[in-house]
Amino acid sequence: MSNETLFAEALTHFPGGVSSPVRAFRAVGGTPKFFKRAWGWQFEDEDGRTFLDLCMSWGPLILGHANPDILAAVTEAMAEGLTFGAPSRRELALARRIKAMVPFMEKMRLVSSGTEAVMSALRAARGFTGRDRILKFDGCYHGHADAMLVKAGSGLVTFGEPSSAGIPKAVGELTSVLSLDDLEGLEAYFAKHGGETACAIIEPVPANNGLLPQQLEFLTALRTLCTKHGALLIFDEVISGFRVAPGGAAELYDITPDLVTYGKIIGGGMPVGCYGGRKDVMGVVSPDGPVYQAGTLSGNPVAMAAGLATLERLTPAFYADLNHRAALWAKVFERIPGLHCPHIGSLLWPLFQAGVKRADRVEAGAITQFNHLHRLMLEQGVYLAPSGYEVAFLSGVHGDEALACFEAAVAAVAPQFRSDGAP
Numbered sequence: 001m002s003n004e005t006l007f008a009e010a011l012t013h014f015p016g017g018v019s020s021p022v023r024a025f026r027a028v029g030g031t032p033k034f035f036k037r038a039w040g041w042q043f044e045d046e047d048g049r050t051f052l053d054l055c056m057s058w059g060p061l062i063l064g065h066a067n068p069d070i071l072a073a074v075t076e077a078m079a080e081g082l083t084f085g086a087p088s089r090r091e092l093a094l095a096r097r098i099k100a101m102v103p104f105m106e107k108m109r110l111v112s113s114g115t116e117a118v119m120s121a122l123r124a125a126r127g128f129t130g131r132d133r134i135l136k137f138d139g140c141y142h143g144h145a146d147a148m149l150v151k152a153g154s155g156l157v158t159f160g161e162p163s164s165a166g167i168p169k170a171v172g173e174l175t176s177v178l179s180l181d182d183l184e185g186l187e188a189y190f191a192k193h194g195g196e197t198a199c200a201i202i203e204p205v206p207a208n209n210g211l212l213p214q215q216l217e218f219l220t221a222l223r224t225l226c227t228k229h230g231a232l233l234i235f236d237e238v239i240s241g242f243r244v245a246p247g248g249a250a251e252l253y254d255i256t257p258d259l260v261t262y263g264k265i266i267g268g269g270m271p272v273g274c275y276g277g278r279k280d281v282m283g284v285v286s287p288d289g290p291v292y293q294a295g296t297l298s299g300n301p302v303a304m305a306a307g308l309a310t311l312e313r314l315t316p317a318f319y320a321d322l323n324h325r326a327a328l329w330a331k332v333f334e335r336i337p338g339l340h341c342p343h344i345g346s347l348l349w350p351l352f353q354a355g356v357k358r359a360d361r362v363e364a365g366a367i368t369q370f371n372h373l374h375r376l377m378l379e380q381g382v383y384l385a386p387s388g389y390e391v392a393f394l395s396g397v398h399g400d401e402a403l404a405c406f407e408a409a410v411a412a413v414a415p416q417f418r419s420d421g422a423p
């Protein structure tokens with residue numbers, strides 16, 4: 001069956017025809033590609049066309065699609081049972097590996113998604129500090145827990161309002177939202193509300209509103225202010241964890257958060273999340289402490305096997321090679337007139353605008369241009385995430401052959417853009 005036929009049926013089953021909203025292609029237009037099978041850096045859709053994948057399931061696949069080593073580990077685990085609802089040795093193996101890569105990880109809890117990791121970390125922070133207020137930053141995405149679907153309030157109000165229907169106003173008011181890259185705003189907030197703040201949560205490498213690289217001084221100031229006011233610092237490393245360095249952004253910037261959240265890569269393509277950090281803070285989590293949090297499929301043995309097989313292959317040499325190649329891909333992207341491609345590690349953001357560090361600075365025109373680029377690249381067989389606010393993910397299998405394929409697509413598309421970036 002074709003993509004069209006399948007999508008027509010999907011629309012009768014699911015809101016927007018999808019199981020997660022961006023997949024609906026609403027931003028870029030057209031029919032979503034139904035993936036039939038995927039291997040390495042490629043996938044085939046239901047129309048039988050093959051694509052070079054630069055979305056890579058939004059981050060988990062740092063070793064590429066259907067990596068044979070991960071498949072073997074998963075197959076072995078599956079044969080011993082799909083779920084136990086009881087402790088099993090594979091959880092320990094994954095925890096050991098995480099601790100080897102993340103030196104500040106003293107205690108952790110395994111969960112099944114990034115959203116769950118964040119939601120649980122926030123509850124632990126509130127339980128530990130006895131405070132209710134949470135600070136987040138505009139342009140950072142932390143999954144869809146109520147407290148995180150909040151935008152900045154109007155004017156000078158420091159209390160947020162829900163950015164989604166279905167969330168009580170009272171919940172929004174307990175989340176404050178500040179701008180990234182605004183040191184003065186940060187200092188003013190802590191002077192006024194530091195004492196009532198349970199935690200600040202940030203993507204240290206913001207990668208969900210494009211890529212918004214932060215200055216080290218900003219992140220350092222956040223660490224200092226949290227400590228000074230008794231608020232916990234949570235690094236949401238669901239994307240950057242095990243991606244930008246073995247120890248994630250915490251290692252890259254040499255800043256230690258109190259708690260960290262992981263997802264995506266940690267499950268190697270299976271549903272795994274994790275939150276943890278300081279053992280005194282994690283001491284509040286049930287059954288050791290009064291903060292309740294649980295999960296039927298938490299620590300699932302098959303998911304553990306996929307995560308472990310992935311993390312075991314992530315060595316410093318792997319990152320050095322991947323990051324080096326990512327810089328080459330960014331240069332190739334920039335052969336398109338007007339396009340800029342900032343990158344951190346193997347995260348790349350193709351945009352027709354330069355130097356963006358704050359979510360509110362992304363120009364509408366740059367996004368329109370991206371949508372045009374998306375369609376043209378798709379015609380050339382290159383699959384970018386279907387929104388200009390999403391980054392591209394490179395994997396360890398995006399080697400010379402993939403690069404040659406990408407260069408050909410860029411060469412075909414580039415003449416359609418003028419030097420000012422207009423199509």
Ligand SMILES: *Cc1c(COP(=O)(O)O)cnc(C)c1O
Nearest residue numbers: 113114115141142143238239263
């Ligand atoms: C993807 C993501 C989440 C949510 O993870 P899910 O597994 O989709 O629930 C949270 N935080 C960040 C930074 C993410 O990129």
